Amino acid sequence: MNTNTTSGCAFLRFLSRSILFVGVSVSIYFAIVFAILCGSSLAQSGGELRFCLRSEPKTFDPMLVDDDASLSIRYLTGGVLLRADRKTQELEPELAESWKVSKDGKQITFKLRDGMTFSDGTPFSSDDVAFTIRRLMDPALHSSTGDAFRSGSGDVTTKILGPDQVAIIFPAPIAGLDHLFDQVAIMSAHSPKKEAAVLGPFMVTAYKAGSSVLLSRNPNYWKRDSQGQRLPYLDSIRLDIQSNRDVEMLRFKRGELDLMNTIDSDYFDRLAASSPGLAHDAGASLDSDFMWFNQVANAPIPEYKRVWFRSTNFRRAISQAINRDDLSRVVFNGHAQPAAGPVSPANKFWFNSKLKAEPYHPDEALHRLQADGFHLKNETLLDRSGNPVEFSIVTNAGGKPRERMAVMIQEDLGKLGIKVNVVTLDFPSLIERISQKFNYEAAILGFRNVEIDPNGQMNIWLSSAENHAWNPQQKSPGTPWEAEIDRLMRVQASSADPKKRKESFDRVQEIVAEQAPFIYLVNPNALSAVSAAVAGANPVILSPQTFWNAERLTVNSAMRASR
Amino acid sequence: MNTARKLAYGVVLAVCAASLAANWLAPAGYAKQFREVPGAPPSPQHFLGTDEIGRDRFARILYGTRISLLLAPAAALISTLLAALVGGLAAYVGGVWLRLARGFTDLFLSLPWLFLLITVRALMPLNVSPLMSVFITFLILGLLGWAASARVLSSSADALRNSDFVLQARASGLHGSRLFLIHVLPNLKPVLYAQFWISIPVFILAEANLGVLGLGVAEPLPSWGSLLRELEGLISFREEPWRLVPLLLLIVVMTSFQLLLSNEEVTA
Numbered sequence: 169m170n171t172n173t174t175s176g177c178a179f180l181r182f183l184s185r186s187i188l189f190v191g192v193s194v195s196i197y198f199a200i201v202f203a204i205l206c207g208s209s210l211a212q213s214g215g216e217l218r219f220c221l222r223s224e225p226k227t228f229d230p231m232l233v234d235d236d237a238s239l240s241i242r243y244l245t246g247g248v249l250l251r252a253d254r255k256t257q258e259l260e261p262e263l264a265e266s267w268k269v270s271k272d273g274k275q276i277t278f279k280l281r282d283g284m285t286f287s288d289g290t291p292f293s294s295d296d297v298a299f300t301i302r303r304l305m306d307p308a309l310h311s312s313t314g315d316a317f318r319s320g321s322g323d324v325t326t327k328i329l330g331p332d333q334v335a336i337i338f339p340a341p342i343a344g345l346d347h348l349f350d351q352v353a354i355m356s357a358h359s360p361k362k363e364a365a366v367l368g369p370f371m372v373t374a375y376k377a378g379s380s381v382l383l384s385r386n387p388n389y390w391k392r393d394s395q396g397q398r399l400p401y402l403d404s405i406r407l408d409i410q411s412n413r414d415v416e417m418l419r420f421k422r423g424e425l426d427l428m429n430t431i432d433s434d435y436f437d438r439l440a441a442s443s444p445g446l447a448h449d450a451g452a453s454l455d456s457d458f459m460w461f462n463q464v465a466n467a468p469i470p471e472y473k474r475v476w477f478r479s480t481n482f483r484r485a486i487s488q489a490i491n492r493d494d495l496s497r498v499v500f501n502g503h504a505q506p507a508a509g510p511v512s513p514a515n516k517f518w519f520n521s522k523l524k525a526e527p528y529h530p531d532e533a534l535h536r537l538q539a540d541g542f543h544l545k546n547e548t549l550l551d552r553s554g555n556p557v558e559f560s561i562v563t564n565a566g567g568k569p570r571e572r573m574a575v576m577i578q579e580d581l582g583k584l585g586i587k588v589n590v591v592t593l594d595f596p597s598l599i600e601r602i603s604q605k606f607n608y609e610a611a612i613l614g615f616r617n618v619e620i621d622p623n624g625q626m627n628i629w630l631s632s633a634e635n636h637a638w639n640p641q642q643k644s645p646g647t648p649w650e651a652e653i654d655r656l657m658r659v660q661a662s663s664a665d666p667k668k669r670k671e672s673f674d675r676v677q678e679i680v681a682e683q684a685p686f687i688y689l690v691n692p693n694a695l696s697a698v699s700a701a702v703a704g705a706n707p708v709i710l711s712p713q714t715f716w717n718a719e720r721l722t723v724n725s726a727m728r729a730s731r
Numbered sequence: 732m733n734t735a736r737k738l739a740y741g742v743v744l745a746v747c748a749a750s751l752a753a754n755w756l757a758p759a760g761y762a763k764q765f766r767e768v769p770g771a772p773p774s775p776q777h778f779l780g781t782d783e784i785g786r787d788r789f790a791r792i793l794y795g796t797r798i799s800l801l802l803a804p805a806a807a808l809i810s811t812l813l814a815a816l817v818g819g820l821a822a823y824v825g826g827v828w829l830r831l832a833r834g835f836t837d838l839f840l841s842l843p844w845l846f847l848l849i850t851v852r853a854l855m856p857l858n859v860s861p862l863m864s865v866f867i868t869f870l871i872l873g874l875l876g877w878a879a880s881a882r883v884l885s886s887s888a889d890a891l892r893n894s895d896f897v898l899q900a901r902a903s904g905l906h907g908s909r910l911f912l913i914h915v916l917p918n919l920k921p922v923l924y925a926q927f928w929i930s931i932p933v934f935i936l937a938e939a940n941l942g943v944l945g946l947g948v949a950e951p952l953p954s955w956g957s958l959l960r961e962l963e964g965l966i967s968f969r970e971e972p973w974r975l976v977p978l979l980l981l982i983v984v985m986t987s988f989q990l991l992l993s994n995e996e997v998t999a
Binding site: 434438494497498499501558559560562568571572574575576578579589590591594597607608609 | 764766769770783785849857859
């Protein structure tokens with residue numbers, strides 16, 4: 169009996185210990201699971217994102233922004249009425265709940281969101297929008313953002329229709345008016361902090377000249393995610409000022425930086441080889457590299473060369489003799505597309521899909537040249553008067569892709585008996601030659617397009633414009649096709665109908681392809697790098713490629729430390 | 732002649748011979764683009780691989796060596812002669828001429844060369860053949876690079892002018908060009924040699940730097956300077972060690988040149 173009782177007690181002790189053990193184990197298990205879950209939710213908010221600005225920001229005033237570094241800061245701190253979604257390229261409401269452009273394209277009316285405040289707690293209202301527009305259009309400020317809104321003689325006026333409704337009236341129609349508001353960061357009319365009071369997801373909290381800019385989360389930012397959590401997730405963004413790309417690359421590799429925008433193809437391939445998951449190729453960008461000939465009437469070049477450069481057949485022949493596939497493959501390691509015209513295929517709405525890049529046809533090029541009286545003699549191409557065809561191509565020194573393209577074009581044209589001298593110049597000398605002295609023969613440069621709308625290209629296509637590179641500031645169009653481009657650009661600029669605008673600009677693209685005043689070479693791809701520690705990144709072709717959705721990015725600091 | 736000097740002779744002769752025989756040794760012309768294999772590693776077809784646009788790197792080194800070995804010493808000769816003329820002669824004459832020459836040299840040293848070179852390039856015609864661009868580049872370097880050497884030479888010549896043996900020669904009735912040719916010039920010779928040899932790598936590197944400004948040798952002609960520019964952006968030597976060959980060649984050739992100088996010449 170005693171034995172049974174003793175053994176029964178032992179069994180009970182064993183049972184109770186087992187239950188205790190299981191209970192403790194389950195508790196530990198749930199505690200671990202809970203900790204992991206908490207950890208992951210904590211990772212969703214917090215962390216510091218780090219990347220480089222490649223120059224010193226020239227200003228923190230959103231109205232005066234004119235450089236890439238200031239542009240990045242304005243994008244991260246400024247609240248805008250409407251935002252072009254960098255992925256879909258569609259316009260999305262931000263501070264404005266809705267908007268309406270009048271049929272004549274002269275007025276835009278915004279309905280604002282309720283209950284928003286600036287980062288310093290100052291309430292946001294239609295007063296602030298009116299103040300921002302008045303300041304933006306102040307001629308004394310010389311705002312380049314404001315220049316895009318200048319449509320004709322007369323003042324821009326604002327009409328406050330209520331605390332949450334405001335209308336802006338322009339003296340003449342502005343094409344693509346609503347898209348321009350993507351660049352207008354709203355300032356407070358009443359805050360004593362002036363431009364430091366912001367409506368964007370981050371605010372500037374520290375700036376060390378020549379070293380870094382620290383942006384912290386705006387505690388009053390209005391946006392929330394689908395779970396109702398207030399954005400942005402990040403605590404802060406540290407922007408190191410670093411112009412040396414090699415150092416930037418090394419720091420990225422070491423894990424000191426989380427993002428790199430617009431990297432060149434050499435870096436990209438090296439990174440892709442060592443860390444494939446970090447390199448991102450978003451496809452053809454909006455940028456283009458192109459070549460053109462000097463057609464300026466009083467340029468200090470021989471008259472017989474001016475005759476060549478003004479011949480459509482000559483320009484088209486040169487275009488056909490350039491192997492664009494090789495340029496894309498060799499110079500950009502395949503991270504570029506042969507260019508068809510002034511608009512990259514990446515610009516989904518405005519690209520004329522009928523256009524194709526000029527194929528490589530040296531034989532056809534020679535036929536075109538022969539039609540203009542050019543002929544080969546001892547493997548040298550001579551013009552009608554017996555002058556050997558020789559010209560120089562200038563490009564900016566230090567721009568490796570352009571230098572390499574120039575050398576490849578030199579060899580391509582050499583096959584037609586054309587002698588090309590490649591000259592690299594420092595940028596100020598180059599700009600002086602091509603825009604003031606016109607003392608050059610041909611040039612290779614590129615456009616870094618940030619705007620989707622063709623209105624931003626008026627200063628290139630109008631024959632009277634300063635940037636009409638091949639023959640700028642003409643009093644009247646020098647050729648019928650330039651007159652036609654002038655007309656079509658004015659039609660698209662004065663119309664509020666997107667379809668009509670598209671038809672006009674499609675025709676402009678066709679004329680440019682037929683006449684080849686610019687010989688488009690390639691559209692380089694948008695290449696970037698994103699650290700594995702960053703979650704939520706989705707690099708796109710539009711600027712800013714990697715941090716366009718900064719408010720939804722998170723950084724896992726532990727993962728960064730382990731790199 | 733010690734072993735090191737013999738070896739140096741061998742290296743210089745071999746490099747000179749190889750560069751002169753580039754037409755036969757190089758597997759292709761320096762400008763020929765093998766576009767199917769850009770940036771290729773070494774292979775039996777391309778001993779040192781190809782550059783970014785597919786040009787044979789070995790061929791470019793051979794032709795580039797020919798250009799640099801011929802023209803960098805020529806530029807060094809021009810600058811050393813100018814330095815001897817301005818620094819050496821002025822110091823020998825002494826007095827107001829020495830002060831004037833030193834002032835002129837100091838002024839020359841303080842000029843912002845980078846901007847001056849940019850201006851010079853902006854004034855040059857664009858349609859210059861690549862070969863002519865090489866001559867112009869090294870000529871400019873030679874004409875502008877004398878000031879630092881002149882400073883050294885003027886100090887040395889000044890010291891010589893006041894030395895005991897020159898004073899004794901003067902006291903013995905030796906004057907003018909005879910005193911200069913017999914007593915001063917032979918004693919200045921080691922300094923002149925040293926300045927000449929020092930100038931060669933300086934000019935080669937200066938030409939490489941000028942390439943970034945657009946003042947260097949025009950494409951497609953290679954030079955050591957343009958070959959060294961390929962090292963820009965090379966983050967790790969282990970990735971593509973063959974790209975370091977132009978740098979190694981420069982170091983080896985310059986070391987060999989230094990070894991060819993006699994000990995007395997170097998240490999004088």
